[in-house]
Amino acid sequence: xxxxxxxxxxxxxxxxxxxxxxxxxxxxKEKFPEAVTDDPREGYNGLMVNASQLPAVARTLxxxxxxxxxxxxxxxxxxxxxxxxxxxxxxxxxxxxxxVTLHVQVDRDNPVIPSLMPIWPGxxxxxxxxxxxxxxxxxxxPDLRRILTWDGFNGHPLRKxxxxxxxxxxxxxxxxxxxxxxxxxxxxxxxxxxxxVQYPAGWVPTGEEYDVETDMYSILKGNDGHTVDRATHMKxxxxxxxxxxxxxxxxxxxxMVVTLDGETILDLKPVMGYLHRxxxxxxxxxxxxxxxxxTDRLDYLSSMGNNHGYVLAIEDLMDLDVPERxxxxxxxxxxxxxxxxxxxxxxxxxxDLGALQTPMLYFYIxxxxxxxxxxxxxxxxxxxNYMRFGGVAYDLPDDVRGQPTMAFLNExxxxxxxxxxxxxDRLMTYNEIVRARSIGVGxxxxxxxxAYSMAGPILRAxxxxxxxxxxxxxxxxxxxxxxxxxxxxxxIYDRYRVRIxxxxxSIRIIKxxxxxxxxxxxxPIISGKPQYAxxxxxxxxxxxxxxxxxxxxxxYVTTKRRSSNPERYHVRATSFINLTALxxxxxxxxxxxxxxxxxxxxxxxxxxxR
Amino acid sequence: xxxxxxxxxxxxxxxxxxxxxxxxxxxxxxxDPAYNWARKNSVWPMVFGLAxxxxxxxxxxxxxxxxxxxxxxxxxxxxxxxxxxIVSGTVTKKxxxxxxxxxNQMPEPRYVMAMGACASGGGPFKEGYTVVDGIDKFLPVxxxxxxxxxxxxxxxxxxxxxxxxxxxxxxxxxxxxxKDDPTAxxxxxxxxxxxxxxxxxxxxxxxxxxxxxxxxxxETAVTEPEAAx
Ligand code: SF4
Numbered sequence: 001x002x003x004x005x006x007x008x009x010x011x012x013x014x015x016x017x018x019x020x021x022x023x024x025x026x027x028x029k030e031k032f033p034e035a036v037t038d039d040p041r042e043g044y045n046g047l048m049v050n051a052s053q054l055p056a057v058a059r060t061l062x063x064x065x066x067x068x069x070x071x072x073x074x075x076x077x078x079x080x081x082x083x084x085x086x087x088x089x090x091x092x093x094x095x096x097x098x099x100v101t102l103h104v105q106v107d108r109d110n111p112v113i114p115s116l117m118p119i120w121p122g123x124x125x126x127x128x129x130x131x132x133x134x135x136x137x138x139x140x141x142p143d144l145r146r147i148l149t150w151d152g153f154n155g156h157p158l159r160k161x162x163x164x165x166x167x168x169x170x171x172x173x174x175x176x177x178x179x180x181x182x183x184x185x186x187x188x189x190x191x192x193x194x195x196x197v198q199y200p201a202g203w204v205p206t207g208e209e210y211d212v213e214t215d216m217y218s219i220l221k222g223n224d225g226h227t228v229d230r231a232t233h234m235k236x237x238x239x240x241x242x243x244x245x246x247x248x249x250x251x252x253x254x255x256m257v258v259t260l261d262g263e264t265i266l267d268l269k270p271v272m273g274y275l276h277r278x279x280x281x282x283x284x285x286x287x288x289x290x291x292x293x294x295t296d297r298l299d300y301l302s303s304m305g306n307n308h309g310y311v312l313a314i315e316d317l318m319d320l321d322v323p324e325r326x327x328x329x330x331x332x333x334x335x336x337x338x339x340x341x342x343x344x345x346x347x348x349x350x351x352d353l354g355a356l357q358t359p360m361l362y363f364y365i366x367x368x369x370x371x372x373x374x375x376x377x378x379x380x381x382x383x384x385n386y387m388r389f390g391g392v393a394y395d396l397p398d399d400v401r402g403q404p405t406m407a408f409l410n411e412x413x414x415x416x417x418x419x420x421x422x423x424x425d426r427l428m429t430y431n432e433i434v435r436a437r438s439i440g441v442g443x444x445x446x447x448x449x450x451a452y453s454m455a456g457p458i459l460r461a462x463x464x465x466x467x468x469x470x471x472x473x474x475x476x477x478x479x480x481x482x483x484x485x486x487x488x489x490x491x492i493y494d495r496y497r498v499r500i501x502x503x504x505x506s507i508r509i510i511k512x513x514x515x516x517x518x519x520x521x522x523x524p525i526i527s528g529k530p531q532y533a534x535x536x537x538x539x540x541x542x543x544x545x546x547x548x549x550x551x552x553x554x555x556y557v558t559t560k561r562r563s564s565n566p567e568r569y570h571v572r573a574t575s576f577i578n579l580t581a582l583x584x585x586x587x588x589x590x591x592x593x594x595x596x597x598x599x600x601x602x603x604x605x606x607x608x609x610r
Numbered sequence: 611x612x613x614x615x616x617x618x619x620x621x622x623x624x625x626x627x628x629x630x631x632x633x634x635x636x637x638x639x640x641x642d643p644a645y646n647w648a649r650k651n652s653v654w655p656m657v658f659g660l661a662x663x664x665x666x667x668x669x670x671x672x673x674x675x676x677x678x679x680x681x682x683x684x685x686x687x688x689x690x691x692x693x694x695x696i697v698s699g700t701v702t703k704k705x706x707x708x709x710x711x712x713x714n715q716m717p718e719p720r721y722v723m724a725m726g727a728c729a730s731g732g733g734p735f736k737e738g739y740t741v742v743d744g745i746d747k748f749l750p751v752x753x754x755x756x757x758x759x760x761x762x763x764x765x766x767x768x769x770x771x772x773x774x775x776x777x778x779x780x781x782x783x784x785x786x787x788x789k790d791d792p793t794a795x796x797x798x799x800x801x802x803x804x805x806x807x808x809x810x811x812x813x814x815x816x817x818x819x820x821x822x823x824x825x826x827x828x829e830t831a832v833t834e835p836e837a838a839x
Binding site for chain 1: 657658659660661662664665666669672673674687699700702703704705708712732734735736737738739740741742743747758759761802803804805806807808811812814815816818819822823826
């Protein structure tokens with residue numbers, strides 16, 4: 001006991017008010033002595049919940065204990081125990097702090113778990129994803145279809161015993177492809193079709209299996225009805241329209257199916273998976289280090305932020321400390337990424353509102369400056385692959401674009417960026433067309449924003465003061481002086497303004513970071529020697545989360561002792577979950593607004609589909 | 611005056627001060643360069659972004675790299691008006707039917723560029739279960755641009771390579787004026803079954819199914835007597 005007292009800093013010694021998480025866990029165990037127990041496994045600190053009692057536990061957690069935000073929901077395959085597991089991370093918006101994590105285990109042969117849709121509508125897509133990937137059946141989910149693969153796909157790919165066509169080995173690094181010095185074998189050559197496909201044994205195409213979307217159309221509201229106008233007795237059919245996956249305004253290969261009454265939207269279903277690149281399956285085979293470049297390609301507009309979340313999760317598992325200089329460099333890069341991302345997002349939002357290209361081109365001038373800095377820093381403009389466990393890969397360069405680095409950064413944050421933002425404000429913020437198209441459009445209330453697990457600028461535009469940097473500070477964010485911009489109207493315009501204000505706050509943060517960078521010049525940037533083959537010192541789970549430009553990005557990683565690969569690697573993808581409320585925001589608006597509402601959510605398909 | 615045997619240029623004496631400005635040739639020799647010169651300087655790409663590479667493609671089109679220098683800044687939102695499909699990113703099995711359909715909708719002459727590692731061969735995601743290992747499994751690719759993502763400079767380099775390719779084509783041999791087969795150059799659209807089905811491979815799929823069935827038969831034949839005894 002004494003040892004803990006000594007080790008913990010004065011601020012949170014156990015004598016002071018109980019941690020809300022500990023408190024909530026105690027009260028849950030008290031109220032459900034049968035159904036809720038501590039997770040007995042080493043390195044896991046959540047609760048084990050009996051599947052049948054899950055809705056009751058979740059309701060208590062949400063309504064009585066204040067853990068009202070379901071951040072992440074995912075499946076895990078515990079093949080050795082013959083179980084499938086669902087993991088829920090819940091947070092308290094008001095109190096901040098850590099998560100209450102629920103684990104629910106069910107039989108692998110009959111995996112049925114009650115759906116949490118009635119409690120948290122934000123569970124919608126995440127449950128569908130767990131169904132798609134693991135075959136967990138969420139009872140009571142109104143629309144349990146595959147989401148990332150397609151209807152009719154063979155099997156549940158994230159199950160540990162499911163193998164893909166180009167399967168080589170259970171874990172990386174694979175054996176040599178040149179075993180005798182010259183025998184190059186390519187995966188295609190071992191496949192009878194010469195490409196990345198496989199069919200169930202004995203499957204013969206009949207032509208019927210190709211009708212794959214009946215279910216989706218049948219669930220759309222108003223798909224087959226018509227209305228009769230009272231005055232004129234005119235019969236009007238409802239119209240179903242597909243927007244995407246190839247459409248200039250869907251920001252990539254995203255598709256929406258809408259039913260229209262005239263021009264008004266009756267129902268909207270997002271369809272995704274057109275960029276499903278199997279991050280998690282590949283990630284579970286990769287070494288821990290090998291996953292970092294893959295995280296770059298999630299939200300490919302903010303690779304530094306993606307790196308950060310992942311290294312935080314692994315550092316938690318490895319109990320690694322990060323040297324001071326590395327932390328400051330991380331904050332610098334992450335905040336620059338935020339500016340980059342928002343510049344891009346706003347450029348595209350205005351593009352979608354009809355200001356075709358011009359604002360975009362204005363915004364990109366400054367973005368290119370930041371990309372140049374990233375290129376000199378890490379070697380790549382977009383896919384930086386820069387952070388490492390316990391630090392960063394390289395120190396700051398001597399100069400950028402022919403200017404000493406510090407001078408370049410000072411000029412950037414003191415002159416170029418503020419000037420660009422002022423210009424944006426002058427030209428756009430009070431522009432009449434922007435206001436007419438965006439004020440009051442795409443409304444999302446405070447309650448809905450929380451219930452739908454929205455994150456980032458969308459949450460804060462709906463009046464919720466929640467930012468992971470403040471709620472559960474990581475890195476040195478607790479030492480930095482910045483505000484969390486919050487707006488209260490929950491419409492497109494406020495989302496626009498949140499982003500503008502956030503960029504200003506990022507500039508403010510960077511200004512505070514620069515003196516520290518000067519002061520720590522020459523200090524180490526990584527703790528210990530850089531390691532390539534990491535063996536995990538302890539088993540267990542970790543959930544690393546950061547406030548990425550688009551919102552909360554989380555990595556759920558579980559591992560075994562001395563393992564070199566994650567056992568489960570899940571990404572809580574912000575853009576994916578933010579789309580859950582798209583239908584809600586669009587219904588009742590005109591079809592032309594859909595594009596603008598989508599632009600205001602700011603999705604990146606690499607992260608939506610992973 | 612020399613004999614007018616080889617080319618028209620021999621007929622006319624061009625005054626020395628005009629030699630830089632006047633070019634005398636015969637119509638057959640003129641047609642190809644003129645035709646190609648016009649085409650190669652107005653290659654209109656389709657607005658078609660798949661993944662991360664598309665971001666660099668957009669950067670290439672923006673003012674710093676300025677594709678307009680090559681007459682390529684006119685990104686068209688419809689395949690009917692475009693000459694070039696830049697496959698800018700990972701091709702997934704769910705998306706590839708759409709891509710092939712878009713390709714079929716483009717009028718000839720049309721070109722395909724595989725931008726980045728993914729479009730060229732699957733890239734970092736090649737081993738994935740829903741990733742197509744290269745768009746060239748379905749479409750004829752004219753230029754491959756390496757990189758992950760290729761920098762704007764690399765993309766421009768690829769576009770210049772495409773211009774050179776266009777320059778070498780001749781009206782006499784190009785395939786798109788053929789009248790005999792109206793569907794020439796169309797690619798059959800793959801369909802989604804339990805996995806992606808390339809309809810051109812139906813015969814192989816059936817043969818494989820047959821093989822598997824025979825194998826299963828042999829296995830049951832081997833195991834059944836054991837079980838009976
Ligand atoms: S090649 Fe690299 S950058 Fe391009 S789409 Fe593939 S992963 Fe993304």
